[in-house]
Amino acid sequence: PELTLGTGPHTDPTSLTILHQDQVGGLQVFADEKWHSVAHIPGAFVVNIGDTFMALTNGIYKSCLHRAVVNTETVRKSLAFFLCPKLERPVTPAAGLVNAANSRKYPDFTWAALLEFTQNHYRADMKTLVAFSKWVQEQESNNKLIP
Numbered sequence: 001p002e003l004t005l006g007t008g009p010h011t012d013p014t015s016l017t018i019l020h021q022d023q024v025g026g027l028q029v030f031a032d033e034k035w036h037s038v039a040h041i042p043g044a045f046v047v048n049i050g051d052t053f054m055a056l057t058n059g060i061y062k063s064c065l066h067r068a069v070v071n072t073e074t075v076r077k078s079l080a081f082f083l084c085p086k087l088e089r090p091v092t093p094a095a096g097l098v099n100a101a102n103s104r105k106y107p108d109f110t111w112a113a114l115l116e117f118t119q120n121h122y123r124a125d126m127k128t129l130v131a132f133s134k135w136v137q138e139q140e141s142n143n144k145l146i147p
Contacts, residue, residue, distance in 0.1 A: 010065070010123075011051055011124060011126055011129075013050060013051045014050040014053075015053045016048065016049060016082075017048040018080070018081040019046040020078060020079045021038070021077075024074050026070065027046060028066060028067050048063075048066060049061050049063055051114070052091055054129060055105075085110075087110065087112040109132070117131075
């Protein structure tokens with residue numbers, strides 16, 4: 001454990017992350033302006049909403065800001081499953097989620113574009129989707145094709 005690094009605060013770019021954590025724990029979520037440890041419940045999974053799901057719901061559901069902390073006494077093991085759209089599938093909210101009271105918050109994009117952005121241009125954090133939206137608009141204004 002003393003050689004292991006945790007992860008800093010971030011949201012996942014995925015749609016959903018399904019996590020199985022062991023009894024050691026270490027996952028923390030940020031809510032009500034403070035960090036909360038997520039208790040291990042035997043046989044339970046933790047499901048985090050990611051940036052892609054937030055875009056699909058036009059911001060109705062928010063990405064989960066979280067981090068992983070290290071236990072210096074005991075090894076921590078967790079297993080994560082990341083659910084994402086097909087690479088070239090357009091990510092766009094359903095028409096019923098965009099209206100006069102809830103204007104469009106994010107541009108259409110593909111998972112391939114968001115993946116490229118988070119792997120090559122921007123470390124995932126709590127503002128990933130905002131930064132990505134600006135990047136998409138810059139790419140479009142420069143007439144660059146987005147994967």
